[in-house]
Amino acid sequence: MMDRTLAGRHALVTGAGSGIGAAIARRLASAEALVTLAGRRREPLEALAAEMGARDVFVLDGFDVTSPEAVASGLARARDAFGPVSILVNCAGEAPSASFEKTSLDMWNQVLSVDLTGVFNVTQAVxxxxxxxxxxxxxxxIASTAGLTGYAYVSAYCAAKHGVVGLTRALALELAKRGVTVNAVCPGFTDTPIIQRSIAEIIAKTGRSPDEALAEFVKVNPQGRLVQPEEVADCVLWLASPGASSINGQAIAIAGGEVMSG
Incomplete structure (x- = not known):
């Protein structure tokens, strides 16, 4: 049976060019949402749109979440294509690694600018x-288990994702009486290009085998595996659906039991 849960709804997905963002875009389109694929680079967005084969997809390149001007102009283009946005998925992010003492102010500012202030910029515009x-x-x-607990060597990323969770909870209360929900999805280590690059760096720096490098990431997951992007996308699709109307202000961990709340 065809899923028409989100038929006619305009969903804007940032960071849609690959990994989790691309998986989310596919899932929302499968429920017949009108999906704007937003990102900085046109090539991966066009490749995804071609793969999806959907006419109800709009490619929005040059969408730099750190620039309020780029966000405003991009949003105007998206509205021209599909009308007002009623589903916003903030997925753009980056996660460079360094010890705290080797984290430069430039790195700190860049990570917070993309991963936290970017969420602020896009959400305020939409x-x-x-x-x-x-x-x-x-x-x-899209936050991370790094927004719920700490990890060594990614202090800027942890700080930014904790901020995303806090922003989510505050805005959820502001919008609750309107029937609008605001939630965070917090994946653990997920099989994305970011993780693959990290594995390659471990191999290059330590001489470990690919399996040994992968083991560094899966050992924290009680299921002993990487999360799949589609699992994260399934959670997003549920949160976007009418059946999740009472889920508000939550930070949902998708991590095989690595992080538990209660």
């Missing part, structure tokens, strides 16, 4: 659409 749509509108932030 908020008039979300509020106008009212009940049923969704803001879904």
């Amino acid at each position: 908020l008039p659409d979300i509020k106008a749509y009212g009940a049923g509108a969704r803001i879904i932030n």
